[in-house]
Amino acid sequence: MKVFETPTEELKRKPAAFTDRITTDGRFGRAAEPGRYRLVINRACPWAHRVVITRRLMGLEGAISLAVTDPVQEIIADDAHWVFTSETGSPGGKDPVLGIHALREAYLARDPDYTGGVSVPALVDVTTGHLATNDFGRLTLDLATEWGGPAREGAPELYPAALRDEIDALCEDIYRDVNNGVYRAGFAPDQARYDAAVTALFARLDALEERLATRRYLVGDTITEADIRLFPTLVRFDSVYHGHFKCNIRKLTEYPALWAYARDLFQTPGFGDTTHFDHIRTHYYYVHTAINPTRVIAAGPDPRGWLTEHHRAELGGAPFGAGTAPGPVPADERVPPLG
Incomplete structure (x- = not known):
C-alpha cells in the first residue's frame, strides 16, 4: 500500500524482497x-x-x-x-x-x-x-x-543464546501488537479493524507495563534485542502515534513503568542519541496525506521530558552487562540536542 493512498484494506506488510545475510x-x-x-x-x-x-x-x-x-x-x-x-x-x-x-x-x-x-x-x-x-x-x-571481529571492545551481548527463546517470543508479540499494531490502527480501512488493532495495542502495552513494573529491562538484567525492538515505537508514540494514528486511549506518559523505562533507554547511549524528533514529526505528518491532507506538522509534545529522572536503576541490572557504553557519536551522525 502506498502511504499517499487512502487505505481500502487492512495493512499487511510484505516480506523483505532481498534477504541476503x-x-x-x-x-x-x-x-x-x-x-x-x-x-x-x-x-x-x-x-x-x-x-x-x-x-x-x-x-x-x-x-x-x-x-x-x-x-x-x-x-x-x-x-x-x-x-x-x-x-x-x-x-x-x-x-x-x-x-x-x-x-x-x-x-x-x-x-x-x-x-x-x-x-x-x-x-x-x-x-x-x-x-x-x-x-x-x-x-x-x-x-x-555476526560482526564480532569489527565490533568495539566492550560491546554488549544483545542476543544471548540462553535467552533467545524468551526474546523471540516476546519480540513476536511486540511486533504484532505494538510495532505493527500502531500502523494497523493508523491505516485501518474501517471501524471494526481499527477497534481490533487499537484494542490489541493497548492490551499489549498494559501487559508490558505490568512486566516492567518489577524489572528494569524486558528480558534478563541487561539490554537485549527485545528492548531495541520496543524502544523505536515508544519514542514515537506520543509524538505521532497517539494523535496521527489515533492510538489515543492513553499516552505513553500515562504509563508509569513504561514511561520511566523508555526514558531510561533514551538516556542510555545508543538510544536517545540516535533519535531525531524533527525528522519523525516531519515524515509522518507530511507524507501520510490520506490521514493528514493539510500536511500541517504538529509542534509537540515538548521532548525535554525525555531527560527527566526515571529512577529505574533502583530495580538493578546494568544496561551493557559486563560490557561498556559506546563512545561519542561520530560528528557527522549527531542528531539535534533537545531543547
Whole structure:
C-alpha cells in the first residue's frame, strides 16, 4: 500500500524482497567485511532506527558507514521514493559514497526487473552498488552476533543464546501488537479493524507495563534485542502515534513503568542519541496525506521530558552487562540536542 493512498484494506506488510545475510564466515555468500557495506536509513523510520541503535551499541560505525535519506519522500513516476538531499548531508542530491539520488537505484542495480516497494533500512554493497538486504528483522540479529571481529571492545551481548527463546517470543508479540499494531490502527480501512488493532495495542502495552513494573529491562538484567525492538515505537508514540494514528486511549506518559523505562533507554547511549524528533514529526505528518491532507506538522509534545529522572536503576541490572557504553557519536551522525 502506498502511504499517499487512502487505505481500502487492512495493512499487511510484505516480506523483505532481498534477504541476503552478512555473516562472520560468509557462509551465505556475503562476509562481514569492514568498509564493504553502507547502511541506508531514514531517521523517521522505526524499523531503520532499531538497526542504527544496534550498530551504535556494537560500535560498528567505523565498519559500516551510514547514509541518511530525507524525511520527506520524493514523488518519482507517481511513487514515493527515499532520496538523498543536501539537507541530510548529500550535496547535489546524491549520496557521496553510492552516487545515487534515490535508494531505488540500488534495488535496480541488484535486480533491473524489480517492481516492488523500496524500504529502509537497506544495506548496500559499496563495491557493486547493489542492495544486499532490506530484511530489517534479521539485520539487527546479525549485527549483534555476526560482526564480532569489527565490533568495539566492550560491546554488549544483545542476543544471548540462553535467552533467545524468551526474546523471540516476546519480540513476536511486540511486533504484532505494538510495532505493527500502531500502523494497523493508523491505516485501518474501517471501524471494526481499527477497534481490533487499537484494542490489541493497548492490551499489549498494559501487559508490558505490568512486566516492567518489577524489572528494569524486558528480558534478563541487561539490554537485549527485545528492548531495541520496543524502544523505536515508544519514542514515537506520543509524538505521532497517539494523535496521527489515533492510538489515543492513553499516552505513553500515562504509563508509569513504561514511561520511566523508555526514558531510561533514551538516556542510555545508543538510544536517545540516535533519535531525531524533527525528522519523525516531519515524515509522518507530511507524507501520510490520506490521514493528514493539510500536511500541517504538529509542534509537540515538548521532548525535554525525555531527560527527566526515571529512577529505574533502583530495580538493578546494568544496561551493557559486563560490557561498556559506546563512545561519542561520530560528528557527522549527531542528531539535534533537545531543547
